[in-house]
Amino acid sequence: MMVEESLQLQNELLNKLVQGGGLKELVDSAAHFVQREVVIANTSNRVLESTFSEGFSQGEFFAVLPLQPPVPGRVQLQAGEKKAEALVVELSHDAKRLGFLFICDPGADEDNRLKVLIHQARNVFVLELQKKAELLENSRNYQDAFLFDLLYGNIEDNADIIARGKLWGWDLSLPHVVTAFELEDYESYSQDHYLVTTLHDIIQSVAQSLDKTVILMEKNEEVVLALPVEARKRRDFKAYLNMIINQVLAQAEERLAPRVIRVGVGRRYEQPSELFRSYQEAKVAVKLSALLKDKGPIVYFRELGVERILYSHDKQELLEFYREILAKLEAQDKQKNELIETLENYLVYHCDLKATADALFLHPNSLRYRLKRIEEILDLDLEDFDTRVSLVIAFKIKHLIHSKERL
Structure with missing residues (x-):
């Protein structure tokens, strides 16, 4: 009996296709046959067609959640406040996923019947989705070729x-x-x-x-x-x-x-x-x-x-600039790393002694001592504008190159 019923459903759906019906006609026909709401979604769980009068409307996204406790082949659909239990089958062709077919509110006693029907109907829906996918792909090929040239x-x-x-x-x-x-x-x-x-x-x-x-x-x-x-x-x-x-x-x-x-x-x-x-x-x-x-x-x-200029610049040249500016300080500061940290914070806080000291939890005199040491090691004047610019660039190179190496 179930085999005859499933063949009848398949024939009805094929007749819809022959008469020029599209996805909406197929969904309406399947829903009328099984006396259940039907939803067709794409691979992103976005509704392509639905027989629901409210919720799960065309173009809407919904979540697919496992039932608790799990039931093979059954899921829960949720779109906002709207929920529905459903039987689900994947619509695919040649290992390419096209979408999903959901029969909603299947009831407790009709699993076997509906599963036979849904799998029989599946082939017709695959045909229609495959046709739509091919048309969309052909259109996108022309569109993408133009966009490729444009971009x-x-x-x-x-x-x-x-x-x-x-x-x-x-x-x-x-x-x-x-x-x-x-x-x-x-x-x-x-x-x-x-x-x-x-x-x-x-x-x-x-x-x-x-x-x-x-x-x-x-x-x-x-x-x-x-x-x-x-x-x-x-x-x-x-x-x-x-x-x-x-x-x-x-x-x-x-x-x-x-x-x-x-x-x-x-x-x-x-x-x-x-x-x-x-x-x-x-x-x-x-x-x-x-x-x-x-x-x-x-x-x-x-x-x-300056990051956007540095990003496209030659890496070796950037490294040489960075080492030329900061290598001596890093060599002297290898153990504690406190002088490097002090200098970077000093630049971050726009060379403001008080703000830098507060950020590092240092007494201003301790900060002055460290800055003096940094000037001696690098043989630079931290009050000089060009020196500050060079140091800022050197630190940006440091972070940019180290980040690239981590990726």
Whole structure:
């Protein structure tokens, strides 16, 4: 009886496909047949189609939680306050995961029947998702080829860029800013690409909720966001961009923890042919956010100081400069490291004796003695402006190179 019923469901779903029905028609038909609510989600647990009138609506993210105690094949779905117990089956083809099918509120006595039905229906849903994935991939291939050329400076004609951008609804006549979101410790040969896809979906969801048409590109460990800058003050736009980034990071922490997302923001450029500069700056800012932990997870390239120059400079030349300035002091201070620490704090506190002494819990006279010793060892005058600049750069090189070596 169950075999006949499952074949009947499969035939009904195949007829829907033959008649030109899409995912919505398949979901409605399956739900009517099994007399249960049905949800289809992508690999990020974002609803593609659903028969729920409230909750689990199209485009919404939801959590998939194990039941307590665990029940094979059953999970709990949660979107805000809305919860539902569900049977779940993965929708995949050729080892490529396409999404998930959920039959909600299956009841206590119908597991076997519904499992037979859901597995029979699975093949039809896989066909439809595979078709949608192929169409999306073909569209993205054209889109990504254009974005690759745009973000790597391969197109110089602004009119051509603006015209091609209109094909995807992008107004590239407006100034844009590029933001790079990077998954830290990304591994190519792992499931990390699913995490990057989830990050892409989160950014897309946040942008859609703000009614924004943005440029989005998923690329290895990063998702690139290019946001149009309308006529507003720089400070206002930064607050607006921070709001978007913080919404993304809050959702990423909820969905991707314990993995870390780092964010770099390039500068604004008026012409689309210069957008590649903003992208390169965003990538440098991301890398520096990982190296300079005190900067936090969001780094604006325009707010970086000498670090952005040092980052792209020859490492050997930087090392030679650093050793030329600080090597003698490090050699003298090898055991206690107190002179190096004193000098760095003195520079951090803008050469303010009182602030430095307070920070180091030193008497001002003790601090003066140490600074005198430092001047003697380095044969430098700490009151000289150029000397202070050189010392600040030397310390920045030290932290930058040591951070790179740890990564």
